[in-house]
Amino acid sequence: MNDRRRVLAGALVALVFLGMLPPSTLAQQSAPPALPAAQPAVIEVMPPEQPAAHHADIYDVGAGVVTAARMPFNVALCGLGAVTGSVLFVLTFGTAYRATTRVFEEGCAQRWIVRGDDLRPRGAPGVLDRSSDMYSGRR
Numbered sequence: 001m002n003d004r005r006r007v008l009a010g011a012l013v014a015l016v017f018l019g020m021l022p023p024s025t026l027a028q029q030s031a032p033p034a035l036p037a038a039q040p041a042v043i044e045v046m047p048p049e050q051p052a053a054h055h056a057d058i059y060d061v062g063a064g065v066v067t068a069a070r071m072p073f074n075v076a077l078c079g080l081g082a083v084t085g086s087v088l089f090v091l092t093f094g095t096a097y098r099a100t101t102r103v104f105e106e107g108c109a110q111r112w113i114v115r116g117d118d119l120r121p122r123g124a125p126g127v128l129d130r131s132s133d134m135y136s137g138r139r
Contacts, residue, residue, distance in 0.1 A: 061116075063115050074110075077108075078108040081106055086100070
């Protein structure tokens with residue numbers, strides 16, 4: 001009889017750990033708190049703010065062109081880094097694994113897609129910064 005209880009207890013523990021039988025079914029459930037009858041529970045939810053729509057401009061189009069032009073070079077550089085890193089790893093019998101990782105990351109662990117924000121100028125347009133002392137009237 002004692003062996004039978006151990007087998008059943010083991011099966012129950014296995015079911016709980018495997019997720020077949022949630023542990024909440026084993027515990028006693030408490031009754032939900034009673035709400036006052038006079039006041040209904042009302043929860044007001046604010047709708048999430050919608051971000052402003054971004055319209056494509058010349059920088060976004062240029063980013064697509066640059067991404068398409070760079071793609072073959074990125075693939076070639078990543079492949080060359082993978083081959084070089086693998087050869088380095090094999091020749092050093094795995095002792096240069098950090099150098100192998102760096103060689104591989106040099107070609108493959110970069111952003112492959114250029115966004116319009118990457119090309120868009122920051123600050124004042126033009127060659128000279130308009131906030132400098134030369135433009136403010138102070139000398």
